[in-house]
Amino acid sequence: MSALHVAIAGGGLAGLAAGCVLGDAGFRVTLVEKRPFVGGRASSYEHPGTGEVVDNCQHVLLGCCTNLIDLYRRIGVEDKVRWYDRLHFIEPGGRRSEISPxxxxxxxxxxxxxxxxxxxxxxxxxxxxxxxxxxxxxxxxxxxxxxxxxxxxxxxxxxxxxxxxxxxxxxxxxxxxxxxxxxxxxxxxxxxxxxxPEGGRMGVPRVPLAELYGAAAEYIRRRGGEVRLRTSVESFRAQPAGVRLSVNGTEMACDFAVLAVPFDALGRMLPQSAAAGPLGEMLARFETSPIAGIHLWFDREITELDHAVLLDRTLQWMFHKSRLLDRGGPSYLELVVSSSKALVEKPRAEIIEMAVRELGEFFSVAREAKLVKATVIKEVHATYSALPGSDAYRPTAATGWPRVFLAGDWTRTGWPATMEGAVRSGYLAAEAVAQAAGKRAGFVVGDLAAKGLMRIGSL
Ligand SMILES: Cc1cc2nc3c(=O)[nH]c(=O)nc-3n(C[C@H](O)[C@H](O)[C@H](O)COP(=O)(O)OP(=O)(O)OC[C@H]3O[C@@H](n4cnc5c(N)ncnc54)[C@H](O)[C@@H]3O)c2cc1C
Incomplete structure (x- = not known):
């Protein structure tokens, strides 16, 4: 009997995670990704202005991200993450505090x-x-x-x-x-x-994000699946015995479809049918929030720290990329500002000037160092906003079409918009596919066990 065919729209972490576990469970997977690379919002590319390979933004995980860590193990990249127990908090002027277990x-x-x-x-x-x-x-x-x-x-x-x-x-x-x-x-x-203590450990990739998530695409291919880049799913038509997708203007037939695209892209794909109505209304309620990453290359080492939380200023985190990526030499830093609404309209030159000035308040060397090159990457719609009441309009994996399933960090995973949320959503959608196909499958990994007094009762 030939394997059941699952088409996955979107090669972000949600689509990749679904593809990996479905491939393992014996499904034939075709993953369709609009861009020339996988990884979605967690990707890296050669930046045209600087000629450097940069992550679209520094991504970190925590020990409590059990499903993301499971995906890393599955695809064989768990050793490409470095773990830290200690966080450094720095005040303007340089005074430091540490939080560690x-x-x-x-x-x-x-x-x-x-x-x-x-x-x-x-x-x-x-x-x-x-x-x-x-x-x-x-x-x-x-x-x-x-x-x-x-x-x-x-x-x-x-x-x-x-x-x-x-x-x-x-x-x-x-x-x-x-x-x-x-x-x-x-x-x-x-x-x-x-x-x-395990739940709070911070993991930082030691390689560009493309290397981490490119391994997931390879994993799908090794299990007989196909990963088609620069290819868009334009619409879908659910039928009693399968799903027909319009892919770059041609029709693709499959037994099941997982739509793992951002909520606004899904909104553009929905058919004009009664089943689409309530979902379309839910999608219209999502709001997003921006993140800015400021990448600075200096002519010397700015600090001995790999990362730090920066207090009381616009900059929130410093990641010492040249150390994290084991590149050595002078400092390449990425400074991250989450919920960066105030920076969205600001010119890049102004943001770089602010970042260098503020950095000098935390690390005195930055005041004398020469800035060799710099860039700002603004992700204006970085993540959906976990607003009060937002679970009411986060859809589950199952839809009104029995053979069409949803995945994405914005679906109802019990987690906010994170890599863990995205992978959980992919595993949940894959479980729903397996169930619809009459197979038994448990892909979602539970939370870390509570330790110490947290094991007692409602603690
Ligand atoms: C700047 C920034 C910093 C972040 N930092 C962190 C962090 O430190 N830690 C953390 O855990 N999370 C972080 N996140 C969140 C994390 O990146 C996301 O939660 C996660 O990557 C979302 O994955 P996804 O698969 O749900 O969506 P996406 O990554 O958006 O994937 C969807 C994919 O669908 C593709 N697509 C869209 N339309 C179509 C179509 N019609 N046909 C085919 N393909 C299509 C897109 O190109 C994309 O590749 C950050 C996000 C951003 C933007």
Whole structure:
């Protein structure tokens, strides 16, 4: 009997993840990607202005990203991620604090380094500890409240908000605290900071993103699948015994389709049918938020750190790319600003000037160093916004068409827009395909087990 044929639209992490596990489960996979490379919003390319291979933006993961790590293992790239237990927080002027786990049981494992942190006063720390305990005891539900309202209601000081909650969560959820769902803020925080030391480890790729995710395309090909680049799915027609896709103007027939494209691209693909109506209405409700990456090449080494959180300024994170990619030599840095709404309209030269000036406040060497080249990569619609109430319009993998399934970081995965969310969505869609085909398949990996006191009851 010939293998059932699954067409996947979109070669981002969601489509790749679905393709890999479906290939493993014996399906014949054809993955169709519009661009000349896979990886979608997590990709790298040769930047025309600088001649350098750059990631569209630095991507980091956490130990709690169980499905993403499973994908890395599956495709054989897990050794291309470097793990860190220690985060460095730097104030303008250069004073540093470190957060790292201790021998204390979760949720108290970070407490000793947190108590020593000079960036926060005792009152800020006590306020944060109270809020942390509240999240440790019970994950708050999405009641429509924003996380900022929740923080104010839980007595957080201005400094605790600016120097702790904002730096941690604005980068994790890519949204302002004033627009962020309480549930997703608390969920990410609990997985990363409270449940276990492993969950909070930060993983940074040691290779350009194209190398990580190119391996997924190879994996699909090795299992008899096809990956077609520079090819677009324009529309689809669901039929009782299969699906017909319009692909670069020609028709492709398949048994099942996984549409793993961004929500706006899906909106353009929907047929004019009754089943499309409610989905179209859900897609119309999504909002997005931007991220900016500022890439600077200097003539000398700026710092001995691989990465750091930068406090009280526009810049939020510093990634020392030349060290992370084992390139050595003078410093190539990427400075990341999440939820970068204020930078969207700013000219690139102005952003670079701001970045160099601010960098000098954190690392004195940057004031004397010569800037050799620089570029700014603005992703204006980087991720969907995890607004309060957003789960109401995040669709599940199943659709009104029994042989058509959805994937993408914006679908209802229980995670915000992250690589983990994208891979989870791909695994969920693949499970739904397998089930529709009458096969038993469990691809989704559970969350990391809680450790220490977090194992007790609702903790
Ligand atoms: C600047 C930036 C920084 C980020 N930083 C992090 C981070 O540090 N950590 C983290 O976990 N996450 C981060 N993310 C989020 C992460 O990149 C995304 O959540 C994830 O990559 C989304 O994957 P996806 O497959 O759902 O969507 P996409 O990556 O958008 O993939 C969809 C694919 O569909 C293709 N496509 C569109 N239309 C068609 C069509 N008609 N036919 C065929 N193909 C089509 C697109 O070209 C694309 O390749 C960041 C995102 C951005 C933009």
């Amino acid at each position: 201790s021998w204390l049981p979760p949720p108290f494992h970070l407490a000793p380094s947190f108590l020593k942190a000079s960036s926060l006063a005792l009152g800020d720390k006590l306020a944060i500890a109270r809020a942390m305990m509240s999240v440790a005891v019970r994950l708050p539900l999405d009641t429509g409240e924003t996380f900022m309202q929740w923080l104010k209601r839980h007595g957080q000081t201005e400094r605790a908000i600016e120097r702790f909650w904002k730096v941690v969560l604005v980068s994790a959820l890519n949204e302002d605290l004033e627009r962020m769902s309480v549930y997703y803020a608390a969920q990410v925080f609990r997985e990363a900071f409270l449940k276990s």
